[in-house]
Amino acid sequence: MLKLHGMSASGNCHKVRMLLSHLQIPYIWQEVDVVNGETRTEPFLAMNPVGQVPTLEIEPGKYLAESNAILIYLAEGSPFIPVDNYLRAQMLGWMFYEQYSHEPYVAVARFICKFLPVDHLRRNELPRLHERGNSALAVMQQHLASRTFFVGEQYSLADIALYAYTHCAEEGGFTLQNYPAVTTWLQRIEEQPGFVPMTV
Amino acid sequence: MLKLHGMSASGNCHKVRMLLSHLQIPYIWQEVDVVNGETRTEPFLAMNPVGQVPTLEIEPGKYLAESNAILIYLAEGSPFIPVDNYLRAQMLGWMFYEQYSHEPYVAVARFICKFLPVDHLRRNELPRLHERGNSALAVMQQHLASRTFFVGEQYSLADIALYAYTHCAEEGGFTLQNYPAVTTWLQRIEEQPGFVPMTV
Numbered sequence: 298m299l300k301l302h303g304m305s306a307s308g309n310c311h312k313v314r315m316l317l318s319h320l321q322i323p324y325i326w327q328e329v330d331v332v333n334g335e336t337r338t339e340p341f342l343a344m345n346p347v348g349q350v351p352t353l354e355i356e357p358g359k360y361l362a363e364s365n366a367i368l369i370y371l372a373e374g375s376p377f378i379p380v381d382n383y384l385r386a387q388m389l390g391w392m393f394y395e396q397y398s399h400e401p402y403v404a405v406a407r408f409i410c411k412f413l414p415v416d417h418l419r420r421n422e423l424p425r426l427h428e429r430g431n432s433a434l435a436v437m438q439q440h441l442a443s444r445t446f447f448v449g450e451q452y453s454l455a456d457i458a459l460y461a462y463t464h465c466a467e468e469g470g471f472t473l474q475n476y477p478a479v480t481t482w483l484q485r486i487e488e489q490p491g492f493v494p495m496t497v
Numbered sequence: 498m499l500k501l502h503g504m505s506a507s508g509n510c511h512k513v514r515m516l517l518s519h520l521q522i523p524y525i526w527q528e529v530d531v532v533n534g535e536t537r538t539e540p541f542l543a544m545n546p547v548g549q550v551p552t553l554e555i556e557p558g559k560y561l562a563e564s565n566a567i568l569i570y571l572a573e574g575s576p577f578i579p580v581d582n583y584l585r586a587q588m589l590g591w592m593f594y595e596q597y598s599h600e601p602y603v604a605v606a607r608f609i610c611k612f613l614p615v616d617h618l619r620r621n622e623l624p625r626l627h628e629r630g631n632s633a634l635a636v637m638q639q640h641l642a643s644r645t646f647f648v649g650e651q652y653s654l655a656d657i658a659l660y661a662y663t664h665c666a667e668e669g670g671f672t673l674q675n676y677p678a679v680t681t682w683l684q685r686i687e688e689q690p691g692f693v694p695m696t697v
């Protein structure tokens with residue numbers, strides 16, 4: 298059976314849990330103590346040399362890293378990946394966008410606000426993270442203003458990838474009310490069959 | 498004919514030029530003046546709302562963003578994407594790694610060193626960028642120490658994506674000599690049929 302090594306409060310791990318539930322694929326969840334350095338230990342680095350969660354264990358000795366690559370692996374041949382190659386490339390584009398232009402700001406601001414002490418030096422990063430994160434949310438708002446989902450009017454991996462850290466962006470100091478098409482889209486995702494919420 | 502909107506000195510654009518040359522696909526190159534803000538103009542944002550190069554124009558009105566999504570679109574069905582689904586997922590994993598753990602440090606350090614004045618405030622970012630960038634290069638060194646290419650002993654999109662900013666990392670103050678398996682791998686890529694160097 299698949300084993301997912303992850304952290305309950307991680308959006309990157311939540312993505313994978315969402316998809317596994319949508320696809321009704323059974324799996325074992327293995328909680329990893331990221332905050333206390335478990336991803337930097339030798340046994341963990343032997344599974345994933347980059348030291349990140351989620352790490353999917355397909356079978357002992359056979360691992361996959363990077364949340365969005367795991368999503369694509371699990372969803373191959375399912376309705377969560379468009380068949381048309383141009384739509385599929387757009388889906389991939391939004392998934393790279395999520396990791397490059399969204400997660401490093403929206404998720405990192407949340408990490409600082411939620412997991413670090415209130416007097417931590419990294420709070421100095423917040424103004425820049427909010428500026429960049431709000432740019433990312435504004436791009437999403439503009440795109441979703443005339444669409445139900447990111448690609449081809451169909452719920453796909455692009456939506457799952459972008460849902461993960463957007464739905465909890467307020468924990469990082471963002472105001473989702475400023476992005477009405479985004480909040481409607483978040484609700485639409487939460488109504489999908491098999492949707493599971495973040496557990497923390 | 499395909500039209501590639503890009504900047505000659507951009508590694509993200511170089512990736513796409515490399516693949517187009519390997520695949521012998523003809524295209525028109527459209528140089529974009531990123532440094533003087535052309536990607537923030539209305540005509541450019543109409544093609545790509547995120548305002549980034551490369552942007553691939555498949556036909557007028559039909560665009561693709563995100564370098565690695567463009568690579569996958571162009572390479573579908575070619576030997577640059579492994580047929581085996583586990584190998585393909587590993588290839589995708591390295592491509593997400595490139596955009597998340599490598600480019601934001603290795604490419605940004607190069608941008609600061611190569612394109613900004615020597616007294617620019619952003620030079621203060623360099624120590625952190627070098628620390629993170631060296632971690633990324635160390636992961637590559639470890640992986641390549643026992644392999645010829647990133648995935649399945651076969652030249653794939655993972656290699657093209659990671660080549661782009663690694664081969665010019667010294668322009669950002671990194672020392673490639675510290676990563677001998679990486680330098681051998683760079684040479685191996687430069688010997689591939691159809692390889693084209695960066696033009697700047």
